[in-house]
Amino acid sequence: MSKAWYEGLESPEEKRYEEMLQKVKAAVAQGLSFAQAASLLQGEDPELKAAVLQDALKVLIAEEHFQGQTPLEKLARRLRLPLRRLQEAKEQMLEEVKEEAIKRWRRESGGPWDSA
Secondary structure (H helix, E strand, O other), X not given: OOOOOOOOOOOHHHHHHHHHHHHHHHHHHOOOOHHHHHHOOOOOOHXXXXXXXHHHHHHHHHHHHHHOOOOHHHHHHHHXXXXXXXXXXXXXXXXXXXXXXXXXXXXXXXXXXXXX
């Protein structure tokens, strides 16, 4: 199988981010709690680790709650996280999607508000 056209274009930090994200997802898939999966990133850059963990939680919510229709309560139990943490991450994720949709609409509609 050939490589996608965009492979190799990412920066070393983006590549490391993706590797760390996949590591967390794989650990959770194997039954580790979110905290246990996070501990696998020990020794990594603290800022990058924080970004990866924040995004990993959102990815898990998107994949398992929205796509897989797993109730948030069940996902929270499996990850061994407080339900409130998942609810807050879900709300933040939805707000980010909303903001990005508005920016895109403004860019594509070309009105005088096209400053974003």
